Amino acid sequence: xxxxxxxxxxxxxxxxxxxxxxxxxxxxxxxxxxxxxxxxxxxxxxxxxxxxxxxxxxxxxxxxxxxxxxxxxxxxxxxxxxxxxxxxxxxxxxxxxxxxxxxxxxxxxxxxxxxxxxxxxxxxxxxxxxxxxxxxxxxxxxxxxxxxxxxxxxxxxxxxxxxxxxxxxxxxxx
Numbered sequence: 001x002x003x004x005x006x007x008x009x010x011x012x013x014x015x016x017x018x019x020x021x022x023x024x025x026x027x028x029x030x031x032x033x034x035x036x037x038x039x040x041x042x043x044x045x046x047x048x049x050x051x052x053x054x055x056x057x058x059x060x061x062x063x064x065x066x067x068x069x070x071x072x073x074x075x076x077x078x079x080x081x082x083x084x085x086x087x088x089x090x091x092x093x094x095x096x097x098x099x100x101x102x103x104x105x106x107x108x109x110x111x112x113x114x115x116x117x118x119x120x121x122x123x124x125x126x127x128x129x130x131x132x133x134x135x136x137x138x139x140x141x142x143x144x145x146x147x148x149x150x151x152x153x154x155x156x157x158x159x160x161x162x163x164x165x166x167x168x169x170x171x172x173x174x
Contacts, residue, residue, distance in 0.1 A: 002026075005059060005066040005074070007040060008033065017041050020051060020070060022059055035059075040073060045121065046114060051077050061086075081106060 002025040009030055011017035018040040021033035037059070038051035056079045060066070066074060074080055085099040 003034065003059070003062075003064040005037065005056070005064050005070045007067065007069060015043060017043070020056075020073065022064055025065075046117065049073055049077060051079075053077065053079065053082075057082055076110075078103060078107060078110070 003022055004025045005020065005022055006029070007018040008021045008023075009016055009018055020037045020040055022035045022037065023031070023033040027033065035055065037056050038049070040050075041048040051073070056074060056077070060074065060079055060083055071080075082099075082103055085102060088094055089096060089099055
């Protein structure tokens with residue numbers, strides 16, 4: 001039986017959520033599957049992936065063929081790196097401790113990169129918020145200045161009208 005590692009769609013319209021499953025290649029996309037390996041949510045930033053690493057590695061080593069998207073997901077999770085490193089152990093290039101050390105170093109570098117990306121996104125949001133606040137303050141100051149000028153013009157016109165009225169009353173009395 002030819003097995004595939006593929007995505008099984010869930011969620012509502014316009015908000016897809018996927019399960020990563022092992023299925024017979026002849027089975028329908030959302031149909032019967034052999035085993036569920038995890039989930040993939042592309043709606044978050046960065047996309048959330050929750051995979052059972054050991055089972056995914058087992059199925060890849062057994063020869064299950066992933067779809068292109070699942071291959072990218074598994075590569076980013078390190079399944080293919082671990083398969084490659086275990087191949088080196090079989091050939092005698094290095095031992096299990098070295099494999100685990102290399103994989104842990106790779107995983108830590110990946111986590112640091114993700115944290116840096118999240119920090120950059122948060123910093124960009126803060127900067128955008130600050131610029132929006134500054135623009136709003138400038139706009140409010142311009143409005144306040146225009147209102148003050150309008151009030152000053154109204155007070156000046158009122159004072160001018162009062163002065164004109166006093167002049168006309170003085171001229172009428174004289």
